[in-house]
Amino acid sequence: MDGALSTYLPTLARYIAVAIGVCAVMYGTYRLQRWFGIRHEAAAGRALVMPWVIGFLIFNVFTIGSSLYLSFTEYNLFRAPEWVGLENYADLFSLDLAPLESADQRSSEALAPRHKEIIRLEIGDGGFVFGALEEEFWRSMRLTLLYAVLSVPLGLIGALAVAMLLNQNVRGLGFWRVLYYAPAVLPAVATALLWRWIFSGSGLLNTALAPLYNLLGVGRPSWFIDPSLALPAFIIISLWGVFGANSVILLAGLKGIPQELYEAASIDGAGDWSKFRYVTIPMLSPALFYNLVVSTIAALQIFEVAAFIQTSDEVGTFLNWLIYREAFDFRNMGMASAMAWIMLLIILALTALIFRSSDAWVFYQGARDEETKPA
Amino acid sequence: MSEHTVAPSQDIIIAQEGPSQRAYWMRQMIIYGLLLVGAAMVLIPFLWMISTSLKSQDQLFVTYVNFVPDPIQWTNYLQVWENLASIKPQMTFWRIMTNTLFITTLAMFGEIISASIVAYGFSRFRWWGRDTLFAVMLATVMIPHIVTRVPAFLIWKELGLLDTYDPLTWPSLFAWGPLYVFLMRQFFLSVPREVEEAAIMDGASVAQVYWYIMLPLIKPILLAIAVLSFQGNWNNFQSPLIYLSTTEKFPLALAMRFFDQSLSKEAPQWHLMMAMTTMMAAPVLAIYFLAQRQFIEGINIGAVKG
Numbered sequence: 001m002d003g004a005l006s007t008y009l010p011t012l013a014r015y016i017a018v019a020i021g022v023c024a025v026m027y028g029t030y031r032l033q034r035w036f037g038i039r040h041e042a043a044a045g046r047a048l049v050m051p052w053v054i055g056f057l058i059f060n061v062f063t064i065g066s067s068l069y070l071s072f073t074e075y076n077l078f079r080a081p082e083w084v085g086l087e088n089y090a091d092l093f094s095l096d097l098a099p100l101e102s103a104d105q106r107s108s109e110a111l112a113p114r115h116k117e118i119i120r121l122e123i124g125d126g127g128f129v130f131g132a133l134e135e136e137f138w139r140s141m142r143l144t145l146l147y148a149v150l151s152v153p154l155g156l157i158g159a160l161a162v163a164m165l166l167n168q169n170v171r172g173l174g175f176w177r178v179l180y181y182a183p184a185v186l187p188a189v190a191t192a193l194l195w196r197w198i199f200s201g202s203g204l205l206n207t208a209l210a211p212l213y214n215l216l217g218v219g220r221p222s223w224f225i226d227p228s229l230a231l232p233a234f235i236i237i238s239l240w241g242v243f244g245a246n247s248v249i250l251l252a253g254l255k256g257i258p259q260e261l262y263e264a265a266s267i268d269g270a271g272d273w274s275k276f277r278y279v280t281i282p283m284l285s286p287a288l289f290y291n292l293v294v295s296t297i298a299a300l301q302i303f304e305v306a307a308f309i310q311t312s313d314e315v316g317t318f319l320n321w322l323i324y325r326e327a328f329d330f331r332n333m334g335m336a337s338a339m340a341w342i343m344l345l346i347i348l349a350l351t352a353l354i355f356r357s358s359d360a361w362v363f364y365q366g367a368r369d370e371e372t373k374p375a
Numbered sequence: 376m377s378e379h380t381v382a383p384s385q386d387i388i389i390a391q392e393g394p395s396q397r398a399y400w401m402r403q404m405i406i407y408g409l410l411l412v413g414a415a416m417v418l419i420p421f422l423w424m425i426s427t428s429l430k431s432q433d434q435l436f437v438t439y440v441n442f443v444p445d446p447i448q449w450t451n452y453l454q455v456w457e458n459l460a461s462i463k464p465q466m467t468f469w470r471i472m473t474n475t476l477f478i479t480t481l482a483m484f485g486e487i488i489s490a491s492i493v494a495y496g497f498s499r500f501r502w503w504g505r506d507t508l509f510a511v512m513l514a515t516v517m518i519p520h521i522v523t524r525v526p527a528f529l530i531w532k533e534l535g536l537l538d539t540y541d542p543l544t545w546p547s548l549f550a551w552g553p554l555y556v557f558l559m560r561q562f563f564l565s566v567p568r569e570v571e572e573a574a575i576m577d578g579a580s581v582a583q584v585y586w587y588i589m590l591p592l593i594k595p596i597l598l599a600i601a602v603l604s605f606q607g608n609w610n611n612f613q614s615p616l617i618y619l620s621t622t623e624k625f626p627l628a629l630a631m632r633f634f635d636q637s638l639s640k641e642a643p644q645w646h647l648m649m650a651m652t653t654m655m656a657a658p659v660l661a662i663y664f665l666a667q668r669q670f671i672e673g674i675n676i677g678a679v680k681g
Contacts, residue, residue: 004470007624008477011540015481018545022489041500044581048496051489052512052556055549058530059523060515066526077532162413168406178667179414182421185663185670187610189628190652193635194424197645202436204423210438240420243413245674252675301519304612308635323521328617333525340522351517 026050064344071337081334088338094133100126107131118142137339139316145346146231147318148299151238156291158239159246164280166247167254177248184245188304195237196309199223230315237305246291253287254280282363289362293354300347319343424656427649428452435645451650458638458647459630465623466630475626478543478615479608485547486555486604487597493550494559495585499571509560512553520613528617542618543611552607555600558673562596563589599673602666606659627655 026047033043071088073081098110100122107117107129116135121128132138166176183191198204206213206220213220223233257280265275281288306321316322323343327336422442427435428451429444456468497509531542550556566589574584590597612628619625622633631651639648663670 003465003623004473007540008473011544012481014541015485015545015548019485019548022548026492042502045496045500045502045505048500048581049493049508051548052493052550052553053508055546055551056512056515059527059546059549059551060518063523063526063530064518066529067522070525165406165409165413170406170410174667176410176414177671178664180417181667181671182660182663183417185606185659186656187612187628187659189610189612189631190424190656193631193648193652194420197427197643197649198420198423200643200645204419204440207438208440240417243417248671249674297517297519301521307612307616307632320519320521324524324613324617327525328528333529337522337525340519340525343519344522347517347519 022051022054025054067337067340070334071341073334075333076331077333084334088335089342091335092134092137092338092342095138096131098129098131100129102126136313136316136322139314140319140322143231143234143316144300144302144319147234147238147302148296148350150231151235151242152292152295152299154235155239155242155246155295156288158243159250159291160284160288162243162247163250163254166251177251180243181245181248183241183243186241188241189308191237191241192305192308195233195240195305196224199233224309224315225312227312227314230311234305238299238302242295246295249291250284250287253284257283285362286364289354289358293351296350296354297347300343300350424649425653427645428653429650430646432644432646448646451646452654455634455647455651455654458644459634462637463622463633466625466633470623471625471627471630474540474624475609475628478540478611478626479605481540481544482547482608482611483601483604485545486550486552486608487601489548489550490552490555490600491559491590491593491597492585494556494563495589497556498560498563499566499589513557516553524613524617531618537618538620538624539618540624543614552604555604558600559593559596562593566592595669595672598666599669602662602670603673605662609659627651631655 029050030043030047033046034040070081072083072085074084074087075081094115096112096115098112100107100110100120103122103125107120108115110129111117111131115131115133117129117131118135118138119130121130162180166173166180170176186194200206201220201222205223210220221229223229261279261283262275265279270278301320302318303320303324306318307324311317319339320343323336323339326332326339426442426444429447429449430451431444431446431448434441434444456466459466497505497512527542528537531537534541536542570592571584571588574588579587610628611626612632615626615629616632619629622630625633631648634651635648638644
């Protein structure tokens, strides 16, 4: 245990020192503001948020800035970063679309030098091949985006269905809710390993489906190797984890819808579908919106599943894991930063898109009340 | 007594009412039927995990689905650690558990304290720039961690603190979880102003009001956040993976990966891996079942009130 203590104690000492330091900074900020004649309340408020401000400046502003700088360099940790301008980005976006002269022509012959195939489309005796210099990146991009675009809406629809089911005055609501949420609590590492075992060659799923395979006369599929099965398998894993988490939030939203609205709708002769479409959905839209944003950001950053489940080259891996490997296994810090920045921009663009569209479909009761209030 | 005799006869009358009653029962059947199907889908992987963890190796690869291990092999839970120790003598169960708890506790404690202080500053004081700064804080949720990983790694490298627990613990003192700040702010906002005004009149300092008045008032959400934070740090995988390289310093998540990549690489020892997975999942699941009310409250406050 001696060795253990020598790793814990220094960290503990620095932890306490930093805690004291943060307190000192807070006090200093307060004193400084008072010295400039700022009133007590404002000075105290600003002093109290200092812990976050320091962290934000170091771990967000500085790191994101450095990351942008590094994305224009070549850097392997051993020699100083070397400025290469837009080269990393140019490599990443070096794509090529070439026609195939015959069906048996190899993709590498048709494509520009060093480019590798991503998609090959054969039409009759010919066709097209789409390739890129960094074909791994584009395969990951394809897998990650498809995964997010499919798993998030499916997860939301499923969660809404479960939430509406639980909202039918069922007995033992607490029990069902706890049960359905449980997969979301499980460590992602555990989820990844568990599902790898379930999907493995002689795992639960293949064993259970064996009679079906025999009937169809097909062999046992390798779920994560087969390009057409990997995505559905990953989506099944995500649905298992996210169903409950989202439905618990949506259920709370459903419980918050005033009963009068449904009664009023009934009096106006609304059927079940109309009530769902014109009362439930609008009243639930803020919760749906929240889930949509949070799930999309999370789905694009999926990491553990990729770290524990090996896929074939054709399938590609998830972007987050690809970037991690580029940076920490291959030590291409510059290229990894460029990839990470592209990922950041994609997340920002998607989130902006969801926010933009929210004006059209998210209904805020409070906001509406204020509009109709007489001036 | 007479009530007892009345009740059954009423039941009969209701049962005789016909189609509407039948429709009601049909509806109930469908609802509970669907709920049970959903519950099965949730539970089967869990049961499979536990069942595998109790099987012997020769029960793993059979041609039929079997959830009941026969014989039950409890020793799997010890065998994992014996196997790990056989290649890395320092990787004992106690060492790995202490590592995990050490990281989790320090990070959780830092998160709760700093988030509550920052949330207090964002909610109970009026100052110029507050709402803008708060919006900036919420926007940081969108930043993918991987963007900051490379430069953060370089910072820790410069500080000479790679392969220590520092990157995983004390940065939590800088309120690294904007979501927790947001949740606590919602709670602080609901506390009536008079409560703290009375104390200020009596000459209490900001620190005193925070510690003696505000913190006790937001106890429910503190507990909820403690549970969420414990779960988050216990489950954390990406940052330990980047910062820790000595096997005996590994938390559970990394030890699992290590086992997977060394001992289980050629021929997957799923019974042992599932034993380890169960061990990693058990504490979080236990805390979740014990504190499920706080837990669910915690997730809901952010989404519904926000």
